[in-house]
Amino acid sequence: MATTAMSHQSIVSFISLRFKINSSLIHTSKKRNFCKIEAMTSQTETSVSYNNNNNTLLSPSKNIPETSLKKTNEAALILIRHGESLWNEKNLFTGCVDVPLTEKGVEEAIEAGKRISNIPVDVIFTSSLIRAQMTAMLAMIQHRRKKVPIILHDENEQAKTWSQVFSEETKNQSIPVIPAWQLNERMYGELQGLNKQETAERYGKQQVHEWRRSYDIPPPKGESLEMCAERAVAYFEDNIEPMLAAGKNVMIAAHGNSLRSIIMYLDKLTSQEVISLELSTGIPLLYIFKDGKFMKRGSPVGPTEPGVYAYTKGLAQYRQKLEAESEVICS
Numbered sequence: 001m002a003t004t005a006m007s008h009q010s011i012v013s014f015i016s017l018r019f020k021i022n023s024s025l026i027h028t029s030k031k032r033n034f035c036k037i038e039a040m041t042s043q044t045e046t047s048v049s050y051n052n053n054n055n056t057l058l059s060p061s062k063n064i065p066e067t068s069l070k071k072t073n074e075a076a077l078i079l080i081r082h083g084e085s086l087w088n089e090k091n092l093f094t095g096c097v098d099v100p101l102t103e104k105g106v107e108e109a110i111e112a113g114k115r116i117s118n119i120p121v122d123v124i125f126t127s128s129l130i131r132a133q134m135t136a137m138l139a140m141i142q143h144r145r146k147k148v149p150i151i152l153h154d155e156n157e158q159a160k161t162w163s164q165v166f167s168e169e170t171k172n173q174s175i176p177v178i179p180a181w182q183l184n185e186r187m188y189g190e191l192q193g194l195n196k197q198e199t200a201e202r203y204g205k206q207q208v209h210e211w212r213r214s215y216d217i218p219p220p221k222g223e224s225l226e227m228c229a230e231r232a233v234a235y236f237e238d239n240i241e242p243m244l245a246a247g248k249n250v251m252i253a254a255h256g257n258s259l260r261s262i263i264m265y266l267d268k269l270t271s272q273e274v275i276s277l278e279l280s281t282g283i284p285l286l287y288i289f290k291d292g293k294f295m296k297r298g299s300p301v302g303p304t305e306p307g308v309y310a311y312t313k314g315l316a317q318y319r320q321k322l323e324a325e326s327e328v329i330c331s
């Protein structure tokens, strides 16, 4: 076991990164959550960012001083809409109701995991809903790097303290999973639990289509896509983009509409263009973040096909490392 771990270390190249953030640096333009950050990330591609003092992971903020970030070339961003849920199967408006995956949804998540099994992942963000969390976990089980995704609990001090990890080696073989309610599905208001087909028959197809796909028309007592974007995109900008800028490879497992709002931001779609954007369950999408820009790479194909991996040198090199690593393990 020890020999294998040593071999891994000699094969995979790691980059050290340290950054400190002063809690007094706070955006004044928008009321967003900021936290005092002192994160230590010892390894890319495999790294876990833990606070030195209490072993808990801390998220960076957009306020990381430019100079304190190590400049890295590019980072991968994977977006996955959760696999089919029990209410997708029943064609019910789900929104923020917390229902699990169906068996088909479990299979979709596993399939998604196979597709991204050669793409580096340093940190995972999920919504606070179980269907997204199940998807993230099931997908990561397929990853060739075989790191263990660990959900970070920061609901209170005790939860943080009681979930500490005391081995550096174990931490380095883990991937932090950060749940954030801001990535939750759009709140569907009084439509939650109603059948989509029956609702269309009752209120008219056009009305229901507007509730589901327009940018700024909210369903009764629910959130429009615009309202959903206000929290989801703000969270992305404040918590996820700084990670990418620091060279961290990120996976987000979330929902049809929270991801539509993030994709609208990434692809600079207009409120008209976003209307026709549909996301299938369990299909991962890949972006490369480079020089402050997002480049869309589509959906990664299976692990044995060249496809997406030819797109960037960095991804191709990562894949080669994984292959070299598995050869060492097999020999």
Ligand SMILES: O=C(O)[C@H](O)COP(=O)(O)O
Pocket: 092, 093, 094, 095, 096, 185, 188, 212, 255, 256, 257
């Ligand atoms: O919340 C829901 O019902 C679905 O996850 C997304 O629904 P939509 O495709 O009707 O927006």
